[in-house]
Amino acid sequence: MDKTNVMRLLDVKKIKYEGFEYPPEITDGESVARELNEDANKVFKTLVTVSDKREYAVFCVPVCATLDLKLAAKAAGFKSVAMIKQKELEPLTGYIHGGCSPVGMKKRFKTFIDTSAQNYDQIYVSAGKVGRQILISPTDLAKLVEARFAPLCAE
Numbered sequence: 400m401d402k403t404n405v406m407r408l409l410d411v412k413k414i415k416y417e418g419f420e421y422p423p424e425i426t427d428g429e430s431v432a433r434e435l436n437e438d439a440n441k442v443f444k445t446l447v448t449v450s451d452k453r454e455y456a457v458f459c460v461p462v463c464a465t466l467d468l469k470l471a472a473k474a475a476g477f478k479s480v481a482m483i484k485q486k487e488l489e490p491l492t493g494y495i496h497g498g499c500s501p502v503g504m505k506k507r508f509k510t511f512i513d514t515s516a517q518n519y520d521q522i523y524v525s526a527g528k529v530g531r532q533i534l535i536s537p538t539d540l541a542k543l544v545e546a547r548f549a550p551l552c553a554e
Contacts, residue, residue: 400418403526403527408503418534419435419526419532420531421530422434423529427462429462432462435523435532439463440461441461441523442461442522442532443459443516443524444460444462444499445458445494445499446458447483447492448466448475448483450478452478454475455508455509456475456480457511458510458512458551459501459510459513459524460551460552461515464513464553465553466482466551470552471551473549475509475511495529498530499525499527500524500525500527501544501546502540502543510546511547511548511551513550514549515552516537516548517537521534522537
């Protein structure tokens, strides 16, 4: 398996992870979880939002959950947040839809991981390419991207 930029970055920082591949035509998170033979609560999607003041923030939530925009805004200290438009994703982060990782974005944004990640020794996040995931300790991930844990999901 060739390494993605995310994997190379983790290697340089000597952070333990395991890489996984799945067919790139599988694009929805719950199908990715099934393909990995994992609980969908352990597989996290990376979402990028913009605030009322045009500030960006990144949120990692389980693929089977919905980001609660009110909780997200509260966590980030913004009045409100909205999902960015799909066409803005690549110019902003360097990643395409379905392959967005919290690791290795073009710029560093405020980043938050749903508190449910702390229930697991390791979680899956995108390895920065469609069809690729990494399994990593949520604590290591949070340290690397300077993320905070916060409740982010609609009940």
